[in-house]
Amino acid sequence: GGSKAPAGGFAALDDGEWQRALDLNLMPAVRLDRALLPGMLERGAGVVVHVGSIQGRLPLPEATTAYAAAKAALATYSKALAKEVGPKGVRVVRVAPGWVQTEAATALVERLAARDGTDVEAARQQLMASLGGIPIGRPAWPEEVAELVAFLASDRAASIHGSEHVIDGGTVPVV
Template sequence: MEQEFNFNNELSGKIALVTGGTKGAGRAIAERLSIAGATVIITARNPPEKENSNLHFISSDLSKAEDAQKVVSEVLSTYGRLDILVNNLGSSLTPAGGFAVLTDEDWESTLQANLLAPIRLDRGFLPQMIERKSGVIIHIASIQGILPLYDSTLPYAAAKAGLRNYSKSLSNEVAAKGVRVLTVSPGWINTSASKAWLGEIARNANSTIEEARQSVMDALGGIPHGRPAEPEDVAELVGFLVSPRANYLTGTEYVIDGGTVPTI
């Protein structure tokens, strides 16, 4: 018998956590899951600039092990379970200049935020998912995991490559226990942070914003679609992957980059 889904309320009754959920793609993902009926918790170091009563905020710095444990404890004590975990947090604050300018602190802080933070949250939430034989974990990686920009984001690219590999390994371990694990690897996303970055590039090069935008696309080898992704583009993909419509999908990486990566 053909199964029917109510796309507008397909996550009703689900409890979801989105890390880095106060802005950019994380915010768009959180809002998308909320619209689909989920109860959504977001976490970041700072509260969202624009309040949304449908998103429940927990302040945390997930690069610290104790804050990851705080989030796990608070979610489980308040809501009793977690059905959907979207490990969206990602950051690259390292200086440009290649390997020679990077310190141990640059490497360690980037690995903590981009690799160890999702690992810790998975470890905290997986036992109750396995016990219930139900749950979805999404790891937001990056095309830099396979297409690194070595001059400016080498630690970030290495961390995301590790996250891709870890995600695949974890999916193999828990698929038979009822938990789906998937990776989403975006290319360039048009967030407020990327807009500020373009402004900085334009000022340094004494160029226009449009010229700065084109220079970034050229550095990536081009974006056949002709533009970066909007946060909502990524959110829509994640919304599908965590839904019942995707219940046979696990262990797979979904690249959403407008055609940037030049290989299959």
């Protein structure tokens, strides 16, 4: 998934940007499910983990409208799939990360620092503030997201189904 849409809100998004957002953030899950679910259903067991985003709940209208809409579509698709395949032994769960400190995120912070003539930490703090703040004071690490996915896919999470699991450092309080 991801987004490279132009800033400027909805008016900056042409049909191509909308289609790219869906192609990157919804359709890969649909296509993988189409390929993998038949085997799970045949066995009567399996786990589908979709990776959404807090943007589905909290879009940034100047920069992520199409991305957020595609992630919201993934959320709705996940709910429908959970209702359909849960009774047949296949669990469906969704992980919704906030800002994750990936290589791409690091590069973005470095570009912002260079553009604004500031240091990387100041740019990082500014980006966190633009997201509404991250109460724990830092983005998630990719390993943390991976560990959550691994847990949800494991037998230790056998009774977790049809649910979303936010991992965003408290950006979108859901408790």
